[in-house]
Amino acid sequence: MMKKRKVVHITTVHHPLDPRIYYKQCQSLQKAGYDVTLIAPNGEEVIGASDIRIQSLQKRSRRLKRMLLSTFEAYRKAKKLQADVYTIHDPELIPVAWLLKKKSNVVIYDIHEDYETSILQKDYLPKPVQKVFAKAYRLMESFFLRKLELCLAEKYYQEKYERGICLLNYPILDQGAIQAERKTNEASDELIYTGNLSETRGALTQARIPLFHPDVTIRFYGKCAKGLAEQMYVEAKGKQEHIIIEGIERYVPKDEIDQAYLEKQWLAGIALFPYDPHYMRKELTKFFEYMSHGLPILCSDFPVWKAFVDKHQCGIAVDPHDQKAVYDAIEYLRTNREEARKMGENGRQAVVNELNWEKEEERLVAWYHKLIPSHQ
Structure with missing residues (x-):
């Protein structure tokens, strides 16, 4: 042998x-x-x-x-x-x-x-x-x-x-996530973000969302420095209860993030990053994870990102600095649950078949x- x-x-x-x-x-x-x-x-x-x-x-x-x-x-x-x-x-x-x-x-x-x-x-x-x-x-x-x-x-x-x-x-194919169904009557008004947090990864940009859309809550699953978390709460200005940060000063393991995906019918997975040359050409790992769990993507309108979500018809790309555009995108997903479900299913099928x-x-x-x- x-x-x-x-x-x-x-x-x-x-x-x-x-x-x-x-x-x-x-x-x-x-x-x-x-x-x-x-x-x-x-x-x-x-x-x-x-x-x-x-x-x-x-x-x-x-x-x-x-x-x-x-x-x-x-x-x-x-x-x-x-x-x-x-x-x-x-x-x-x-x-x-x-x-x-x-x-x-x-x-x-x-x-x-x-x-x-x-x-x-x-x-x-x-x-x-x-x-x-x-x-x-x-x-x-x-x-x-x-x-x-x-x-x-x-x-x-x-x-x-x-x-x-x-x-x-x-992503590694998760058979439980693949077989799960997004039921429109159970859909929540919560957004999910997974991955490490930093200013260039949109921590402060995303923390401001509850200020102009008070009906949504955002849960962040990823390592976040204590100082940055405090800045995010300051940015939320009295809407701190609408941002939940699960990884302050700790690494969030993959199995915990996987479990979070399955806990509820998230409205969308988000990646509203400010304009930054380091990320503008990347296809983020979190995109594929959101897709594998049947979540529509709400992301910045970088040309590569917009082309990606348009190709797979799996989400919405908007100017991260335009509060009205972000509000309208969230509201579209909230009021068009069947269309949001189709976006999530399109993403899921792209992952199952190819990505x-x-x-x-x-x-x-x-x-x-x-x-x-x-x-x-």
């Missing part, structure tokens, strides 16, 4: 149960017969409940300590494992990937974000410093990535990384078999 090929995924930033890393890539590869280990911060939180072998890194809250000490700790642990394939998930691990690369192994950089653009959006850095850091990052990438395989979470990343392989963040992780999983496993031809 052939020995299982050893695969190691490494992150110093993400939670050990990060959906893309843990539930999609690690579990898919283990199911395909690989010996999978995940190196991640605070791994001891999930070791007992995990079916993936996890090696824990010390959690370091300060960015500089994490980039130096956690990176070195991750390298030492990864090197000892002598894996056939290593996958890194954070830009600060690029030098580690370069050090791990040997003639006898494969090292993959899984690119979750457009990090160069992201650096240019860091408000805590002066504009000249942003440009210097972005250029330095681009130069570092061009040097270190030559020996690495590239995995891309977004289609448009291929414009920059032509040789990269796209493995998109489509699901099961199809991406096939591509992931086929890619690994190609990278390691002797694996059976």
Whole structure:
């Protein structure tokens, strides 16, 4: 019997149960017969409940300590494992990937974000410093990535990384959600937002909605800094009871979010982000999750986002800064429940037929078999 090929995924930033890393890539590869280990911060939180072998890194809250000490700790642990394939998930691990690369192994950089653009959006850095850091990052990438395989979470990343392989963040099919029906007589006036919260992800924009549409409530499921949550309550100006934030200073795991989707007939899933170059070309993971649960999408009218919801006829795209447009879109969904149900069903069918992780999983496993031809 052939020995299982050893695969190691490494992150110093993400939670050990990060959906893309843990539930999609690690579990898919283990199911395909690989010996999978995940190196991640605070791994001891999930070791007992995990079916993936996890090696824990010390959690370091300060960015500089994490980039130096956690990176070195991750390298030492990864090197000892002598894996056939290593996958890194954070830009600060690029030098580690370069050090791990040997003639006898494969090292993959899984690119979750457009990090160069992201650096240019860091408000805590002066504009000249942003440009210097972005250029330095681009130069570092061009040097270190030559020996690495590239995995891309977004289609448009291929414009920059032509040789990269796209493995998109489509949802894992949830049979319970697929079989559930949206019953118009049970529909609520509540909106749901899932995913981490930040100003650029529309936290403050969305917190203002109850001011001009007092009939709706918004529930946010995702990690939110305490200071940002306090800002959101200030923005709500007396309508604080209409915004419920479930992830203040804590990571909200996937199973909790999945349960939230099933708890009620949400009016829509929202993604009303302010205009920002970092997000304008992304197809957000939350879009596919909303669709898989039969929810219409209410999102910003970025050209890519509008084209997406128009193509699949699964939602409404509006100017996030136009309160009347947002109000009208919400009111349309409230007063046209059957049309809202059709939007949700259109999205659900698109996920079932095309936009699901099961199809991406096939591509992931086929890619690994190609990278390691002797694996059976």
